[in-house]
Amino acid sequence: DGGITQSPKYLFRKEGQNVTLSCEQNLNHDAMYWYRQDPGQGLRLIYYSHIVNDFQKGDIAEGYSVSREKKESFPLTVTSAQKNPTAFYLCASSSLGATSYGYTFGSGTRLTVV
Amino acid sequence: AQTVTQSQPEMSVQEAETVTLSCTYDTSESDYYLFWYKQPPSRQMILVIRQEAYKQQNATENRFSVNFQKAAKSFSLKISDSQLGDAAMYFCAYRLLGTDKLIFGTGTRLQVFP
Numbered sequence: 001d002g003g004i005t006q007s008p009k010y011l012f013r014k015e016g017q018n019v020t021l022s023c024e025q026n027l028n029h030d031a032m033y034w035y036r037q038d039p040g041q042g043l044r045l046i047y048y049s050h051i052v053n054d055f056q057k058g059d060i061a062e063g064y065s066v067s068r069e070k071k072e073s074f075p076l077t078v079t080s081a082q083k084n085p086t087a088f089y090l091c092a093s094s095s096l097g098a099t100s101y102g103y104t105f106g107s108g109t110r111l112t113v114v
Numbered sequence: 115a116q117t118v119t120q121s122q123p124e125m126s127v128q129e130a131e132t133v134t135l136s137c138t139y140d141t142s143e144s145d146y147y148l149f150w151y152k153q154p155p156s157r158q159m160i161l162v163i164r165q166e167a168y169k170q171q172n173a174t175e176n177r178f179s180v181n182f183q184k185a186a187k188s189f190s191l192k193i194s195d196s197q198l199g200d201a202a203m204y205f206c207a208y209r210l211l212g213t214d215k216l217i218f219g220t221g222t223r224l225q226v227f228p
Contacts, residue, residue: 031214045215102151102216107156107158108157110157
């Protein structure tokens, strides 16, 4: 079955550490996105990518980095510069030619700073 | 800039009853898409229903229907015959035609009581 796989489901980070969240899709979608979800704030866009080796900052990119070396993969690194990284992170993908459709989402990663 | 507002942080409904979740949005564009997503306790985002702005007819998917008022920039979701499994966070989202960016509201938590 086609879909998006995010791993791990839960992740714990110590202060000052970088951590990488994985996102893989087998839907042959061109575009991929990372959202952060906090209580009462909905989903906020961190980074997005339309094509391999190219990506753009979203609304809250500071303290995060991404790469898009393969069409299927869009990992997100939460760096030590991100001051409040505890949140739920959602990865999504979409076909750029199908604007009428929404996104397909992964099941998310819950990141906690310990 | 486009914005999406969900003014009801929480709603509750009795099983088998009907509930309406509100959503308003702000845009100067005429061609766009609107979506309702459901996020159950599993945190998986599920597309519930979508509406093309150029269609006057309100979208319907089984027990879920929308009341789309383009002039008022309103897009409410009606859930009929509510079931316990409908309990979730519901997010309204906007996508401008020809773009891929999805803009979310802050969500409404729906509780369903037996």
